[in-house]
Amino acid sequence: GESVGLHLPTLSVQEGDNSIINCAYSNSASDYFIWYKQESGKGPQFIIDIRSNMDKRQGQRVTVLLNKTVKHLSLQIAATQPGDSAVYFCAGTGRSQGNLIFGKGTKLSVKP
Amino acid sequence: DAMVIQNPRYQVTQFGKPVTLSCSQTLNHNVMYWYQQKSSQAPKLLFHYYDKDFNNEADTPDNFQSRRPNTSFCFLDIRSPGLGDAAMYLCATSRDQNIQYFGAGTRLSVL
Numbered sequence: 001g002e003s004v005g006l007h008l009p010t011l012s013v014q015e016g017d018n019s020i021i022n023c024a025y026s027n028s029a030s031d032y033f034i035w036y037k038q039e040s041g042k043g044p045q046f047i048i049d050i051r052s053n054m055d056k057r058q059g060q061r062v063t064v065l066l067n068k069t070v071k072h073l074s075l076q077i078a079a080t081q082p083g084d085s086a087v088y089f090c091a092g093t094g095r096s097q098g099n100l101i102f103g104k105g106t107k108l109s110v111k112p
Numbered sequence: 113d114a115m116v117i118q119n120p121r122y123q124v125t126q127f128g129k130p131v132t133l134s135c136s137q138t139l140n141h142n143v144m145y146w147y148q149q150k151s152s153q154a155p156k157l158l159f160h161y162y163d164k165d166f167n168n169e170a171d172t173p174d175n176f177q178s179r180r181p182n183t184s185f186c187f188l189d190i191r192s193p194g195l196g197d198a199a200m201y202l203c204a205t206s207r208d209q210n211i212q213y214f215g216a217g218t219r220l221s222v223l
Contacts, residue, residue, distance in 0.1 A: 032209070034211060034212070036214075041217075041219075042216055042217070043116075043118075043202050043204075043214035043215050043216045043217045044155065044202070044214045045214070046211050046212075046213065049211060089154055089155075093209065099157060099169075100157070100212060102154035102155050102156075103154060104153070104154050105152075105153075105154055
């Protein structure tokens with residue numbers, strides 16, 4: 001079946017260090033992926049997206065890498081700040097129209 | 113300014129008592145979604161409206177219904193809430209199959 005999952009449930013980094021959050025997906029037909037950030041008690045917030053015709057996309061302090069060969073994508077956060085502490089979800093398109101499948105989430109904790 | 117607005121933020125209902133959660137959007141997006149999110153889990157899609165077309169996920173219980181009277185509003189009706197329906201309910205919108213923007217959610221408690 002379709003699945004989008006994350007390798008680690010928790011990640012703890014020192015303030016100022018770079019963070020890397022990984023995600024694997026199973027559906028080779030997935031063509032669109034999104035990273036969301038969810039702070040406690042809030043809805044998911046869009047961070048960055050990438051389509052399958054790209055292998056890298058950069059935003060402000062964030063980079064998403066997509067490796068279609070091994071069905072893996074990652075979110076890199078540069079110079080991680082305390083405000084980056086949240087749960088990060090990757091999501092990919094499923095087989096049906098409008099169906100985004102979410103991974104389990106990685107909780108990022110930033111130590112001052 | 114909030115673009116996807118969910119009301120109320122917190123809702124308490126009794127076991128078996130129907131409850132309605134509401135979502136409105138100012139983005140004029142044609143797609144609206146309802147997700148259920150339980151503690152420490154990922155959001156799970158219940159259903160979505162693509163324009164006026166209702167799309168139900170295969171494993172969404174019949175207890176959950178939705179209405180979309182116009183482009184801006186979408187409602188989630190839970191006909192007979194059970195204890196297992198206590199969760200955060202998230203509304204999201206998108207323009208076609210592009211980025212989904214989420215509201216802040218409604219946390220439902222069932223007593």
